Amino acid sequence: MQQDRIPASTARSSHVPSTGVARFLAACRHEQPDATPIWFMRQAGRSSQGYHELREKYDVLTLIKTPELCTRMTMMPVESFGVDGAVLYADIMLPLEGMGIDFELRTEGPVIHNPIRSAQDVEALRLMNIQESVPYILEALRLVRRELEGKQAVIGVTGGPFTLACYMIEGKPSRDYATAKALMYSQPDLWHALMEKVTDVVTEYALAQISAGADVIQIFESWIGTLGPSAYRRFVLPYTQRIFAAIKQTGAPAIHFGTGAASLLESMAEAGGDVISVDWRVELDTAWERIGLERGIQGNLDPTLLLTSWPVVEAGMQDVLRRAANRPGHIFNLGHGIPMAADPDLLRRLVEAVHETTKR
Amino acid sequence: MQQDRIPASTARSSHVPSTGVARFLAACRHEQPDATPIWFMRQAGRSSQGYHELREKYDVLTLIKTPELCTRMTMMPVESFGVDGAVLYADIMLPLEGMGIDFELRTEGPVIHNPIRSAQDVEALRLMNIQESVPYILEALRLVRRELEGKQAVIGVTGGPFTLACYMIEGKPSRDYATAKALMYSQPDLWHALMEKVTDVVTEYALAQISAGADVIQIFESWIGTLGPSAYRRFVLPYTQRIFAAIKQTGAPAIHFGTGAASLLESMAEAGGDVISVDWRVELDTAWERIGLERGIQGNLDPTLLLTSWPVVEAGMQDVLRRAANRPGHIFNLGHGIPMAADPDLLRRLVEAVHETTKR
Numbered sequence: 001m002q003q004d005r006i007p008a009s010t011a012r013s014s015h016v017p018s019t020g021v022a023r024f025l026a027a028c029r030h031e032q033p034d035a036t037p038i039w040f041m042r043q044a045g046r047s048s049q050g051y052h053e054l055r056e057k058y059d060v061l062t063l064i065k066t067p068e069l070c071t072r073m074t075m076m077p078v079e080s081f082g083v084d085g086a087v088l089y090a091d092i093m094l095p096l097e098g099m100g101i102d103f104e105l106r107t108e109g110p111v112i113h114n115p116i117r118s119a120q121d122v123e124a125l126r127l128m129n130i131q132e133s134v135p136y137i138l139e140a141l142r143l144v145r146r147e148l149e150g151k152q153a154v155i156g157v158t159g160g161p162f163t164l165a166c167y168m169i170e171g172k173p174s175r176d177y178a179t180a181k182a183l184m185y186s187q188p189d190l191w192h193a194l195m196e197k198v199t200d201v202v203t204e205y206a207l208a209q210i211s212a213g214a215d216v217i218q219i220f221e222s223w224i225g226t227l228g229p230s231a232y233r234r235f236v237l238p239y240t241q242r243i244f245a246a247i248k249q250t251g252a253p254a255i256h257f258g259t260g261a262a263s264l265l266e267s268m269a270e271a272g273g274d275v276i277s278v279d280w281r282v283e284l285d286t287a288w289e290r291i292g293l294e295r296g297i298q299g300n301l302d303p304t305l306l307l308t309s310w311p312v313v314e315a316g317m318q319d320v321l322r323r324a325a326n327r328p329g330h331i332f333n334l335g336h337g338i339p340m341a342a343d344p345d346l347l348r349r350l351v352e353a354v355h356e357t358t359k360r
Numbered sequence: 361m362q363q364d365r366i367p368a369s370t371a372r373s374s375h376v377p378s379t380g381v382a383r384f385l386a387a388c389r390h391e392q393p394d395a396t397p398i399w400f401m402r403q404a405g406r407s408s409q410g411y412h413e414l415r416e417k418y419d420v421l422t423l424i425k426t427p428e429l430c431t432r433m434t435m436m437p438v439e440s441f442g443v444d445g446a447v448l449y450a451d452i453m454l455p456l457e458g459m460g461i462d463f464e465l466r467t468e469g470p471v472i473h474n475p476i477r478s479a480q481d482v483e484a485l486r487l488m489n490i491q492e493s494v495p496y497i498l499e500a501l502r503l504v505r506r507e508l509e510g511k512q513a514v515i516g517v518t519g520g521p522f523t524l525a526c527y528m529i530e531g532k533p534s535r536d537y538a539t540a541k542a543l544m545y546s547q548p549d550l551w552h553a554l555m556e557k558v559t560d561v562v563t564e565y566a567l568a569q570i571s572a573g574a575d576v577i578q579i580f581e582s583w584i585g586t587l588g589p590s591a592y593r594r595f596v597l598p599y600t601q602r603i604f605a606a607i608k609q610t611g612a613p614a615i616h617f618g619t620g621a622a623s624l625l626e627s628m629a630e631a632g633g634d635v636i637s638v639d640w641r642v643e644l645d646t647a648w649e650r651i652g653l654e655r656g657i658q659g660n661l662d663p664t665l666l667l668t669s670w671p672v673v674e675a676g677m678q679d680v681l682r683r684a685a686n687r688p689g690h691i692f693n694l695g696h697g698i699p700m701a702a703d704p705d706l707l708r709r710l711v712e713a714v715h716e717t718t719k720r
Contacts, residue, residue, distance in 0.1 A: 175535065178699055182667035185676075225620070228640045228662070230679070260585065262622035263642045280588045282623045302588070307542035316545075319590070339538055 020084030020152035021215060028216055028253035028274050030296055030329040036321070036358035037084040038351050039155065041257075042337030043077035044089035050076055060105050064090055070140040071147060078152055080344060082351045085153035085216070086144055090137055092159030092220055093167065095205045098133025099125045099197070101168060109173030116168045117183070122194045127201065130208045138212040145213035156214025158205050160221030160257075161198045161239045168194070177226050184235050191235060199239040203246045210252045217247055218255040218277070224268070225260020232264050237271045244272025255298055259336050265290045279335030285323035296329035301350075303334040306342035313346050314353060321357060380444030380512035381575060388576055388613035388634050390656055390689040396681070396718035397444040398711050399515065401617075402697030403437035404449035410436055420465050424450055430500040431507060438512055440704060442711045445513035445576070446504055450497060452519030452580055453527065455565045458493025459485045459557070461528060469533030476528045477543070482554045487561065490568040498572040505573035516574025518565050520581030520617075521558045521599045528554070537586050544595050551595060559599040563606045570612045577607055578615040578637070584628070585620020592624050597631045604632025615658055619696050625650045639695030645683035656689035661710075663694040666702035673706050674713060681717060 018034045026033035045051055045063075054063060054073065063069045073089035093103050093110045102113040116122060131138065145154050159167075167173075169180035184191040206217045219240070224232065240256075247254045256273025258264060262282045268291075269276055275296035278287045280303075288297045305316045317332075324330040332354045338347070378394045386393035405411055405423075414423060414433065423429045433449035453463050453470045462473040476482060491498065505514050519527075527533075529540035544551045566577045579600070584592065600616070607614045616633025618624060622642045628651075629636055635656035638647045640663075648657045665676045677692075684690040692714045698707070 176664065178664045178667060178701075181662070181664040185662075185665060186668035186672050225641065229643055229646075231662075260620050260641070263646075281585065281620070283589055286589075286623075302541070302545075302591075304536065304538050304541040305545060307538060308546035312546050341538075 019150065021148075021150060021154075024084045024153035024331065025215060025253065027329055027331050028255075028296055030274075030294065032328040032360060034360055035355045036324070036330050036332050037153075038332035038354045039083040039085040039087065039153075040077070040081070040334055040338050040347065041087075043081065043083060043347075044074050044087055060091075064094070065136045067136050067139040067143055070136065071143040074140065074144050075147055077347075078148070081347045082355075083152070085155045086148055087155040087157060087218075088137065088140060088144065090140075090157065092157070092164065092222075094134050094137060095128075095130065095158065095201055096164060096168065098128030098130070099201060101125075103167075110167055112168060112171045115171030116165075116194060119190050119193065122190060122197065125194075125197050127197060130201070130204045134205070134208075138208055141209060141212040141214060153215040154213050156206065156209030156217040158202050158209070158217065158219055160219045160224065160236075161195055161202055161243070162224055162227070162236045163220060163222045164198050164202065165191070165194050166223050166226075168198070177223055181226060184231075188235070195235070195239045199242055203243050206243065206247050206254075207250060210247070210250050214252065216253045216255060218257055219243065219273070221256070221258045221261075221268075224258040224264060225262075227264070229263055229267055232267050237267060240268075240271040248272070255296075255331070257298070269295060275329070275331060277331075277333065281335070283323055284320055285325070288323075288327075293327065293329075296331065297324070298331040298333050300333070300335045303336050303339050303342070306334075306339055306346050310346060310349055313350055317350060317353060317357070321354070326358070326360075379510065381508075381510060381514075384444045384513035384691070385575060385613065387689055387691050388615075388656055390634075390654065392688040392720060394720055395715045396684070396690050396692050397513075398692035398714045399443040399445040399447065399513075400437070400441070400694055400698050400707065401447075403441065403443060403707075404434050404447055420451075424454070425496045427496050427499040427503055430496065431503040434500065434504050435507055437707075438508070441707045442715075443512070445515045446508055447515040447517060447578075448497065448500060448504065450500075450517065452517070452524065452582075454494050454497060455488075455490065455518070455561055456524065456528065458488030458490070459561060461485075463527075470527055472528060472531040475531030476525075476554060479547075479550050479553065482550060482557065485554075485557050487557060490561075490564045494565070494568075498568055501569060501572040501574060513575040514573050516566065516569030516577040518562050518569070518577065518579055520579045520584065520596075521555050521562055521603070522587070522596045523581050523583045524558050524562065525551070525554050526583050526586075528558070537583055541586060544591075548595075555595070555599045559602055563603050566603065566607055566614075567610065570607070570610050574612065576613045576615060578617055579603065579633070581616070581618045581621075581628075584618040584624060585622075587624070589623055589627055592627050597627060600628075600631040608632070615691070617658070629655060635689070635691060637691075637693065641695070643683055644680055644690075645685070648683075648687075653687065653689075656691065657684070658691040658693050660693070660695045663696050663699050663702070666694075666699055666706050670706060670709055673710055677710060677713060677717070681714070686718070686720075 023033040023037040027037050078086045103110045166177045166180040253274040255275040257277035259279045275298050276291045277298035278300045280300050305313050383393040383397040387397050438446045463470045526537040526540040530537050613634040615635040617637035619639045635658050636651045637658035638660045640660050665673045
């Protein structure tokens, strides 16, 4: 379904032309791109030129829900940093609005006014039509795709089912998601009923993004690291597996992201994803061996390095690249999102240096 | 040095008498106790009967710094839950006061008014005499030891050098300790100078606690999970190693605790500790194989289970015990501290059930 975007003959040769999208998709397909592709989680709306200007005029939800403004926010880091992919300026909570979840986005994270605590709450959740609930996201994706002119990859994103369920139950950001996990452990039927619904929505949302022009989808399981392997396999894996299976049918590649998930890597790989995104708490080479070298890997510079200086960032980059060992299937990224206080100049230099160092 | 507390003949037989201290120390020495010892991190000052009564009358620092009150707080969980060890009602920040660190203890954690940010700040840190800076802790330890009458183990505690350095630099609790880590990466000389001083203080503090009557020392490296293995080995391991080596010389066993440290287990074991304390993010059997079966292990029930009901807690306990497989060297504990809202009755039943199930 997506293959028509790169001529098959090129996509299958060992060296593909040097556009960001070709580079990005080659890595996803475990082919050798002309250089290692790079992008940054939370690149939209952090550190870009012009970001603060727009944020002074509009609140976050207006920026997200106005396709032209959202497109502007999304394009900024592509222009400022030279990354190989554009990721939508959006929030993982958005598709939950159509389910009847009433939230607001605060600096510290989403706060939900009607958290899920009972079987009735789960029952009351609507299964919305994504085209109707987030038309602005799909429209922004189309606009971004047009503006990129096939030069960079369009990266669609969605929260993973565990992370969304955690927010829905907990009602606010948390260090340990104790309320959500206590409900998961003590009322497994309720948990599974919720996960069924969330999985349907996430699947529909991912497929709609692909139809609207996303070249690749990243599933953010940001809080998965609060679980151990048994709990993950029992309460999450079957749902994530279903989402990745549905994406696979479209032909678009998928990236599976988790943080603090050092003990879950094999299980996450089993759940799915052409590329597994790992954080800096594991060494990239060790992680790659554990998920299997036939799979792609994304990561994994410690974002904290962006608060230092270029020689320190460069040393960190060299270490990541040394561990990636020039194998096909590596997408360079941070282990998690760009810190608020990151120096934009370091981001620019990092993109340039990764491309330069890995030129093949 | 500590061995004289249990007759050598008993300690070396395969079954030792059923006091908490014998049970606890047998596990630390990798001998088979009559039942698996159990205690809870943060057992003092959470969920115990009488806790709220004392907290209404006194603020936290008064409770900690008045040996009789501190002893009361420390003894409560021993009486309420029947645990095999008493851990002092204290805070890991206390020994830093003598260094010139000005902090206050808030609900969310310690806030430091003069955080460390420069070489001058590190230079200005005093190397205090522990006997003079925390006489109240050492006095409380003596009182607790007397009250326990040799029935339960006295567990001395200290923050690990990384965790203390993080607080000292960051100045407040944080999810990622970005300021501390950025300084560590960008000013390694400053970092190492700070770690030298903190290591000296932690070592002196641990040894003073052993002299005052602690049967065992636990080093809390609560935030170590913000590092990957290379950073850990470069910036932390040599210091932790020095502390454990000094404790070993006294003959008292030591427990090495970390959270979110799934990728660091081998390195933490290399740094030291007769027992490695693991959280619920790794399975106990996998973790034990990784640190080496000749070493003891502590853990690792998900504390979130204490917010559920007995059948759920019991299932979790059975899973931990099944993975411990009746091997010598297991100390039952949670993966991290008791949650504020934990049901005390569950704690009581858990202690009873662990003793009952593992009776040998």
